[in-house]
Amino acid sequence: MKNYINSLREHNLKATPQRLAIVDALYINGHMNTETLYGLMIQKFSSISLATIYKNINIMIEKNFIQEVKLPHAKSVYELTKTSHSHLLCKKCGAIEDVEINLDVMIENISKTNQFQIDKTDFVLSGNCKNCQ
Amino acid sequence: MKNYINSLREHNLKATPQRLAIVDALYINGHMNTETLYGLMIQKFSSISLATIYKNINIMIEKNFIQEVKLPHAKSVYELTKTSHSHLLCKKCGAIEDVEINLDVMIENISKTNQFQIDKTDFVLSGNCKNCQ
DNA sequence: AAGATAAAGAATAACTTTTATCCATTAAGT
DNA sequence: ACTTAATGGATAAAAGTTATTCTTTATCTT
Ligand SMILES: [Mn+2]
Ligand SMILES: [Mn+2]
Ligand SMILES: [Zn+2]
Ligand SMILES: [Zn+2]
Numbered sequence: 001m002k003n004y005i006n007s008l009r010e011h012n013l014k015a016t017p018q019r020l021a022i023v024d025a026l027y028i029n030g031h032m033n034t035e036t037l038y039g040l041m042i043q044k045f046s047s048i049s050l051a052t053i054y055k056n057i058n059i060m061i062e063k064n065f066i067q068e069v070k071l072p073h074a075k076s077v078y079e080l081t082k083t084s085h086s087h088l089l090c091k092k093c094g095a096i097e098d099v100e101i102n103l104d105v106m107i108e109n110i111s112k113t114n115q116f117q118i119d120k121t122d123f124v125l126s127g128n129c130k131n132c133q
Numbered sequence: 134m135k136n137y138i139n140s141l142r143e144h145n146l147k148a149t150p151q152r153l154a155i156v157d158a159l160y161i162n163g164h165m166n167t168e169t170l171y172g173l174m175i176q177k178f179s180s181i182s183l184a185t186i187y188k189n190i191n192i193m194i195e196k197n198f199i200q201e202v203k204l205p206h207a208k209s210v211y212e213l214t215k216t217s218h219s220h221l222l223c224k225k226c227g228a229i230e231d232v233e234i235n236l237d238v239m240i241e242n243i244s245k246t247n248q249f250q251i252d253k254t255d256f257v258l259s260g261n262c263k264n265c266q
Numbered sequence: 267a268a269g270a271t272a273a274a275g276a277a278t279a280a281c282t283t284t285t286a287t288c289c290a291t292t293a294a295g296t
Numbered sequence: 297a298c299t300t301a302a303t304g305g306a307t308a309a310a311a312g313t314t315a316t317t318c319t320t321t322a323t324c325t326t
Contacts, residue, residue: 014273014322034312049276054313056274070203072255088249099247106234110258114232116221118260122205125243127251147293147302167283182305187284189303 011063018045022056023065023080031069031077031096071096071124084121090129097129144196151178155189156198156213164202164210164229204229204257217254223262230262 004023005015013019018041025040026032032040038053057078060066069077071089077096088097107118137156138148146152151174158173159165165173171186190211193199202210204222210229221230240251 009323016274016322018275045275047276049278050312051277051314052275058314059274068205070205072201072203072253088243088247088251090249097247097249099243101239101243106239107258110221110232110234114221114230115263116223116230116258116260117266118221118258120205120259122255122257122259124255125240125249125251126253126255127249130248133250142294149293149303151304178304180305182307183283184285184306185304191285192303 008065011060011065013060013063013065018048018052019056019060021045022053022060026066026078026080030098031079033075033077035075037078069096069124070122072126086121086123086125088129089124089126090132091126092128092132095129095131099125141198144193144198146193146196146198151181151185152189152193154178155186155193159199159211159213163231164212166208166210168208170211202229202257203255205259219254219256219258221262222257222259223265224259225261225265228262228264232258 004020004027008015008019008023021041021044022037025037029036029040034050034053034057037057038048038050041048041053057066061068061078064081066078067081069079069087071077071087073091074089074094082098085098086101086103088099089095101123103121103123107121110116111118137153137160141148141152141156154174154177155170158170162169162173167183167186167190170190171181171183174181174186190199194201194211197214199211200214202212202220204210204220206224207222207227215231218231219234219236221232222228234256236254236256240254243249244251
């Protein structure tokens with residue numbers, strides 16, 4: 001695992017044990033919602049407050065350390081910020097996979113056609129994963 | 134405007150005045166969140182309950198009459214179900230535009246590459262609209 | 267290595283958003 | 297018209313999120 005202490009500090013976030021545990025959980029699990037994240041954290045820190053989860057999620061989003069991923073018919077999940085990517089969501093088992101899709105050409109076209117300057121995309125493709133079809 | 138009385142009935146939804154007003158508002162405004170929708174409805178029906186808004190949104194989604202559109206850093210909006218399309222979201226003024234993007238070839242490729250059967254996409258492109266750049 | 271201090275955690279209340287309940291009303295089929 | 301299941305209104309309850317207060321601590325500065 002990466003050195004998240006410095007990584008947090010570079011984002012002006014104090015490297016507290018709680019915060020490191022959250023980051024670690026996201027690193028290991030990839031995408032988590034507030035509920036599952038709290039469920040995991042309460043095991044490590046028996047007295048951690050749910051408010052701590054929310055406060056950290058919010059400030060880490062603010063500092064661009066993590067990202068929210070909004071999913072159809074499901075709670076949002078959070079993940080460590082990485083290079084821009086899209087998501088595959090299995091409607092049956094709920095699995096979420098990262099997928100690299102090069103959208104540059106498409107964005108360029110849409111940008112011109114619609115006179116719209118695009119600088120971010122949120123792309124979720126839903127269906128059935130390998131194991132669920 | 135279309136005949137939404139029959140359209141509702143075809144989806145097994147009783148055509149009540151409240152429901153027709155909601156549909157009409159969505160038809161006119163395109164995309165609305167619960168707050169703005171309630172704000173409009175309360176003008177027409179001074180005693181309408183916020184719960185009525187929620188109940189109708191939920192049942193209309195269930196019957197596939199409307200769709201929820203989840204947006205980054207903003208409340209979800211709702212729209213009448215139409216042919217699959219993507220959305221342009223202006224980060225500055227909040228405007229939402231429909232945009233037709235043919236994703237068939239891309240989906241076909243991703244489907245094969247990832248052994249993932251895709252049957253729905255949620256695609257939001259954010260940036261600055263024509264008036265906001 | 268202490269000391270100072272701003273940031274963060276825990277506990278809890280408050281607020282926001284959404285859903286459930288109960289009863290009155292009504293759309294729609296007969 | 298009559299019947300009935302569905303819906304609306306009022307309200308309470310539940311779920312989700314944020315604010316507040318005080319204590320603790322990570323980090324910076326001696
Ligand atoms: Mn991801
Ligand atoms: Mn749309
Ligand atoms: Zn699956
Ligand atoms: Zn704009």
